[in-house]
Amino acid sequence: MTIKEETRPLRVLQLTDPHLMARADGDLLGVKTRESLQAVIAEVLKVHGQPDLILATGDLAQDGSVDAYRVFGESLEVFSCPSTWIAGNHDRIENLERVAAEFDANQRHVIQGGWQFVMLDSSVPGKVFGALADSELEFLAQALEQHPDLPAVVALHHHPVDIGSDWMEKIGLTNRDAFWRVVDRFPQVKIVLWGHIHQEHERERHGVQLMATPSTCIQFTSGSSKFAVEDLPPGYRWFEFHDTGDFMTEVRRATDFQFELDQNSTGY
Numbered sequence: 302m303t304i305k306e307e308t309r310p311l312r313v314l315q316l317t318d319p320h321l322m323a324r325a326d327g328d329l330l331g332v333k334t335r336e337s338l339q340a341v342i343a344e345v346l347k348v349h350g351q352p353d354l355i356l357a358t359g360d361l362a363q364d365g366s367v368d369a370y371r372v373f374g375e376s377l378e379v380f381s382c383p384s385t386w387i388a389g390n391h392d393r394i395e396n397l398e399r400v401a402a403e404f405d406a407n408q409r410h411v412i413q414g415g416w417q418f419v420m421l422d423s424s425v426p427g428k429v430f431g432a433l434a435d436s437e438l439e440f441l442a443q444a445l446e447q448h449p450d451l452p453a454v455v456a457l458h459h460h461p462v463d464i465g466s467d468w469m470e471k472i473g474l475t476n477r478d479a480f481w482r483v484v485d486r487f488p489q490v491k492i493v494l495w496g497h498i499h500q501e502h503e504r505e506r507h508g509v510q511l512m513a514t515p516s517t518c519i520q521f522t523s524g525s526s527k528f529a530v531e532d533l534p535p536g537y538r539w540f541e542f543h544d545t546g547d548f549m550t551e552v553r554r555a556t557d558f559q560f561e562l563d564q565n566s567t568g569y
Contacts, residue, residue, distance in 0.1 A: 310541035310548075311414025314345060314352040314380075315456075317496030317537075318360040318516035320391065320569075323368035330530060331563040334363065334518045337535040338376055340558035341517045346379065348553060349539055353382050354413055356420070357406070358496040358514070359389025359458030361397060370400035377404070385411055388424040389458040389497060390431065390472075410444045412451065415544030419444045421457040429472045431459025431497075438483050445487040452546040455484065456494040462511060464502055467526040473497075484509065491546065494538075501536070501552045514538040514552060519562065519569070528568055534558050 319338045320329050327334055345352070355377060362369035377384050386406045388394050401407040409420040419441055423431035433441075445453060459474040461481070474480060484490050485507065492510045499521040502513035515536030522529035536554035 308544060310543050311354070311416060312349065312352045313354045313356060313418075313540040313542060314349075315356045315358060315494060315514050315538040315540070316341065316517055317358040317514050318389065318499055318518065319373060320360055320363040320516070320518050321369040321372050322362065322364045323366040327363065329363060329569060330519050330566050332518045332535075332560045335372060335376075337518045337555070337558060337560065338373075340555040341535050341537050342376060342379060344553060344555040344557075345537060345539070351381055352539075354411065354418070355380060355382060355384035356418065356454075356456055356494070357384055357386040358456050358494065359387050359424070360391045360496065360516075361386060361389070362393070363391050365391065365393030365396055367396045367400060370397055371403075374400060374404035374406065383408070383411070385409060385418065385420050387420045387456065387458060388422050390424055390429045392424060394422070394424060394426065409440070412448065414542055415451065416542050417444065417448050417451045417453045419453060419455045421455065423457040423459040423474055431457070431472075431474045432476050433457070433474065433480055438479060442483050442486070445483075445489065449487070449489060451489060452542075453487065453490045454492040454494055455490055458495060458497050460495050460498050460502075460513060461493065462504070462506065464498055464513070465524050466498070466521070468528050469498060469521075491548070512538065512550065515554065528566075530562060530564055530566065532562050532564070
């Protein structure tokens, strides 16, 4: 009798919304974003160790500067694995793409560990809301058509569902119906993952797990009707994917990180 050896799960780290700046002491509402990112990375290494893949889901830079993207890439060098980056509304796409290429982080369809990861650009230059161009929707459909038997994670920056926060409803994905029409055609999609909302969010839609993840800097107040931030530590999401199509996920926070949040701000 032969006993099948269990394969180790694929370990995937999601980092989102670090809002880095060219200035080393750049802060967002009192939180120094380079320091908060470093605190999150230290927490990852302490709690989980090395991932096999990193998904960076937008707003990597607050100022869109080449320097900020290089700081992000250099910060990830403590991890011995590839990363893939997509843009958010604060990013400057040409600078992000240039630096992502330098760090080999520009592959937007990754196949690893019996899973596939499709990274979509939902950014609209000069706008806070998101939209997926026809070319992005075609890219998604083609990627999923190529590998119908591989369970899929689809990631983007903007939220494709209402999250119960009035001020954020107008700045999510504006053509979400078109997005879901594509996703609904492909039963191998197991997870839709995003950033942008600076908070943890999980729900299910037609058997697909929908997930958002805390920012590596400031956190928005869940369920708030107007812009508000809450005094929660920066965080990340960790996945372990099995080649059977099963997975586990958890959100963790860098609870030792000390910061003084400006809670009187009306925007960021």
